[in-house]
Amino acid sequence: MSDIIYTKVDEAPELASASFLPIIQKFAAAAGVSVGTKDISLAGRILATFPEFLKEDQRQSDDLAELGQLVKSADANVIKLPNISASVPQLVAAVKELQAQGFALPDYPEAPATDAEKAVRAKYDGLKGSAVNPVLREGNSDRRAAKAVKSFAQKNPHRMGEWTADSKTKVSAMSGGDFFSNEVSTTLAKESTAKIVLETAAGEAVLKDGLTYPAGTVVDATFMSAAALKSFLADQIEQTKADGTLFSLHMKATMMKVSDPIIFGHAVKAFLAPVFEKHGAALAELGVNPNQGLGDLLARVDGNAEIKADIDACMASRPPMYMVDSDKGITNLHVSSDVIIDASMPALIRAGGKGWGPDGKEGDSNCVIPDNSYAPVYDESVKFFKENGKLNPVIAGTVQNVGLMAQKAEEYGSHPTTFEIAEAGTVKMILDDGTVLSELKVEAGDIWRSASARKAPIEDWVNLAIDRQKAEGCSAIFWLDAARAHDAELIAYVKPILEAKGVADKFEIMAPREATRASLETITKGENTIAITGNVLRDYLTDLFPILELATSAKMLSIVKLMNGGGLFETGAGGSAPKHVQQLAEENHLRWDSLGEFCALGESLTFLADAKGNEKARVLGQAVDAATQGILDNDRSPSRKVGEPDNRDSHYWFARYWAEALAAQSDDAELAEHFAPIAQALATGEAAILAELAAAQGPAVDLGGYYHGDAAKTAAVMRPSATLNKIIG
Numbered sequence: 105m106s107d108i109i110y111t112k113v114d115e116a117p118e119l120a121s122a123s124f125l126p127i128i129q130k131f132a133a134a135a136g137v138s139v140g141t142k143d144i145s146l147a148g149r150i151l152a153t154f155p156e157f158l159k160e161d162q163r164q165s166d167d168l169a170e171l172g173q174l175v176k177s178a179d180a181n182v183i184k185l186p187n188i189s190a191s192v193p194q195l196v197a198a199v200k201e202l203q204a205q206g207f208a209l210p211d212y213p214e215a216p217a218t219d220a221e222k223a224v225r226a227k228y229d230g231l232k233g234s235a236v237n238p239v240l241r242e243g244n245s246d247r248r249a250a251k252a253v254k255s256f257a258q259k260n261p262h263r264m265g266e267w268t269a270d271s272k273t274k275v276s277a278m279s280g281g282d283f284f285s286n287e288v289s290t291t292l293a294k295e296s297t298a299k300i301v302l303e304t305a306a307g308e309a310v311l312k313d314g315l316t317y318p319a320g321t322v323v324d325a326t327f328m329s330a331a332a333l334k335s336f337l338a339d340q341i342e343q344t345k346a347d348g349t350l351f352s353l354h355m356k357a358t359m360m361k362v363s364d365p366i367i368f369g370h371a372v373k374a375f376l377a378p379v380f381e382k383h384g385a386a387l388a389e390l391g392v393n394p395n396q397g398l399g400d401l402l403a404r405v406d407g408n409a410e411i412k413a414d415i416d417a418c419m420a421s422r423p424p425m426y427m428v429d430s431d432k433g434i435t436n437l438h439v440s441s442d443v444i445i446d447a448s449m450p451a452l453i454r455a456g457g458k459g460w461g462p463d464g465k466e467g468d469s470n471c472v473i474p475d476n477s478y479a480p481v482y483d484e485s486v487k488f489f490k491e492n493g494k495l496n497p498v499i500a501g502t503v504q505n506v507g508l509m510a511q512k513a514e515e516y517g518s519h520p521t522t523f524e525i526a527e528a529g530t531v532k533m534i535l536d537d538g539t540v541l542s543e544l545k546v547e548a549g550d551i552w553r554s555a556s557a558r559k560a561p562i563e564d565w566v567n568l569a570i571d572r573q574k575a576e577g578c579s580a581i582f583w584l585d586a587a588r589a590h591d592a593e594l595i596a597y598v599k600p601i602l603e604a605k606g607v608a609d610k611f612e613i614m615a616p617r618e619a620t621r622a623s624l625e626t627i628t629k630g631e632n633t634i635a636i637t638g639n640v641l642r643d644y645l646t647d648l649f650p651i652l653e654l655a656t657s658a659k660m661l662s663i664v665k666l667m668n669g670g671g672l673f674e675t676g677a678g679g680s681a682p683k684h685v686q687q688l689a690e691e692n693h694l695r696w697d698s699l700g701e702f703c704a705l706g707e708s709l710t711f712l713a714d715a716k717g718n719e720k721a722r723v724l725g726q727a728v729d730a731a732t733q734g735i736l737d738n739d740r741s742p743s744r745k746v747g748e749p750d751n752r753d754s755h756y757w758f759a760r761y762w763a764e765a766l767a768a769q770s771d772d773a774e775l776a777e778h779f780a781p782i783a784q785a786l787a788t789g790e791a792a793i794l795a796e797l798a799a800a801q802g803p804a805v806d807l808g809g810y811y812h813g814d815a816a817k818t819a820a821v822m823r824p825s826a827t828l829n830k831i832i833g
């Protein structure tokens with residue numbers, strides 16, 4: 105196993121790796137540090153899942169499974185780039201592309217009938233959604249902006265949209281019948297095995313059996329009422345129209361891969377309610393599944409003039425929709441993974457509450473977030489900015505995050521125990537000793553789920569929070585709602601640990617809405633605070649605050665201290681930026697910012713030095729930090745527009761600053777001597793390298809595939825400077 109694993113992923117970060125990884129490998133080799141790769145891309149995972157369909161030389165090892173083992177050992181040192189969490193349309197597109205490349209994969213069975221089809225479908229379902237992060241995240245999360253990054257943002261403020269008191273933008277959530285209001289929660293006194301059953305008039309059906317939980321696990325059960333959801337959505341469509349705003353729905357269909365596509369499907373049905381009423385049978389005949397979005401629906405009805413006319417008439421009577429791409433007519437409801445709440449809501453808030461409408465103009469929006477567990481965070485943010493105007497990044501302090509994440513904590517681990525209920529009845533969670541843990545009455549169509557959080561991760565999280573607060577000395581808030589069932593169980597863990605350690609006075613505990621307001625007040629004053637949150641808010645807040653403070657979450661430091669001693673270094677807190685790939689393909693400009701990778705690389709090398717006593721790695725890591733500083737000080741980050749420096753230019757500068765820092769240091773003479781000529785060559789070659797990089801931009805390029813690009817073609821596109829390539833080798 106290599107000293108450091110750099111993950112092979114998808115989309116923009118993978119393109120960036122084609123340019124950056126050769127630099128890392130070349131520099132690391134000088135310190136005897138090996139940097140290998142493991143493939144966790146969507147295409148790679150598909151190929152690894154179906155060896156029986158592939159020729160010998162097409163087969164691929166199951167790298168995710170290997171990494172899943174590695175992160176449970178003290179040896180782990182993994183740099184994890186963002187990867188695709190696939191919706192069904194993305195999965196289907198990836199399979200099509202691979203088939204066209206000659207991989208004889210089975211089609212994705214939409215309505216599996218035979219046992220063989222059901223088996224194939226089960227395998228594909230395992231690849232869907234957030235299938236990677238939960239496997240690798242064997243530790244809790246420490247996400248923050250590095251000091252240099254934060255002070256750069258204060259000195260170079262990004263543009264912020266204006267917030268005005270009369271903005272019509274608002275957040276709308278259900279007032280009952282949702283996961284938030286139906287939740288029950290218990291902490292298990294002893295190790296237990298549980299089953300989930302649905303009792304109906306006809307008898308008892310087992311939904312899940314053999315669930316095992318260690319003592320001390322917090323186990324929740326809750327459900328969303330389909331009837332309440334339907335009436336809420338219908339109301340919101342009407343209200344949006346009355347308000348004269350854009351209708352927008354913000355879900356997390358990737359991480360919440362079972363529940364949220366269903367809720368999304370309800371929204372598609374609600375928006376096109378008259379069409380479903382009139383043409384329900386015909387739509388079913390055409391294989392329409394609203395959970396797969398309006399895009400899929402429109403493709404299936406193509407050619408049916410009557411249905412299309414009714415859709416057009418319905419859309420014309422509806423409020424305008426918030427658009428993903430108004431030029432191409434792609435709406436919020438086209439694909440469930442196009443609008444992902446953690447990125448979409450902060451972008452809208454940063455823009456002063458504006459989204460894009462079908463006319464290509466900005467407008468205020470009704471932001472529909474059905475479940476009320478976390479909607480208050482966005483609602484309170486919107487209210488705060490309406491009252492106080494936009495945040496000023498020049499003086500704003502920072503909100504760091506310590507997130508409970510390990511071992512599939514909370515809602516983000518709940519998909520195996522989430523069910524769309526087929527028939528009215530009572531869902532019970534029953535322990536092996538006969539204890540009925542929860543008992544909830546449900547109707548057909550309700551979405552029932554159980555989430556859990558284990559004792560060891562919870563304690564590790566509280567201790568991490570104590571360490572981080574001690575290191576920062578700033579205010580620190582546990583975002584827990586004493587009135588919510590699950591949070592009350594967590595508070596019962598938190599308080600005794602804080603008291604035992606004598607630090608209870610350093611922390612506050614507040615419900616998400618109050619914590620949002622307190623945190624926004626704190627950073628507005630220029631002070632810092634730590635948000636100590638559960639898994640969902642870890643995800644949401646580490647986009648929300650960075651996007652307001654730094655313009656993007658790509659610049660975040662994301663450290664996962666693995667519970668068994670290893671290190672997982674995530675790059676940034678954002679995703680794989682599909683829009684960036686489109687731009688590269690069309691005009692050979694990659695605006696992806698690798699700052700998250702730079703930060704993660706520095707941490708990973710320092711971790712290696714500490715773990716293995718490799719002092720050369722420490723010197724390399726310190727020089728990485730100097731190079732990152734150089735990128736910021738000299739404004740070498742990629743620009744957004746073709747013809748201006750892009751991702752590849754930033755890598756050239758990073759290599760140069762890195763080599764210069766190594767040549768200049770005196771801790772390791774051998775490394776200094778090794779890197780002096782490299783630094784010299786990079787400096788001498790500056791004009792030629794920049795000219796070669798600039799010359800490449802403009803025309804469309806062929807990468808040989810979107811999900812499974814051709815390595816040679818990608819390398820040719822991403823490494824267009826012969827002068828630089830000669831130095832890097």
Ligand SMILES: NC(=O)C1=CN([C@@H]2O[C@H](COP(=O)(O)OP(=O)(O)OC[C@H]3O[C@@H](n4cnc5c(N)ncnc54)[C@H](OP(=O)(O)O)[C@@H]3O)[C@@H](O)[C@H]2O)C=CC1
Binds near residue numbers: 189679695
């Ligand atoms: N850790 C992980 O593995 C994560 C994976 N994902 C996955 O990523 C995909 C896309 O998700 P989405 O919600 O659209 O979020 P993204 O974070 O990919 O994109 C949102 C926007 O953020 C900006 N952005 C993100 N990263 C960078 C970067 N390094 N440099 C510059 N700008 C950046 C871009 O803005 P602009 O267009 O203005 O340049 C981008 O369009 C999905 O498949 C999702 O599941 C999402 C989050 C985390």
Ligand SMILES: O=C(O)CCC(=O)C(=O)O
Binds near residue numbers: 358
């Ligand atoms: O795994 C995913 O689907 C997304 C993860 C994410 O958004 C995050 O960790 O911030």
Ligand SMILES: [Mg+2]
Binds near residue numbers: 677
């Ligand atoms: Mg996120």
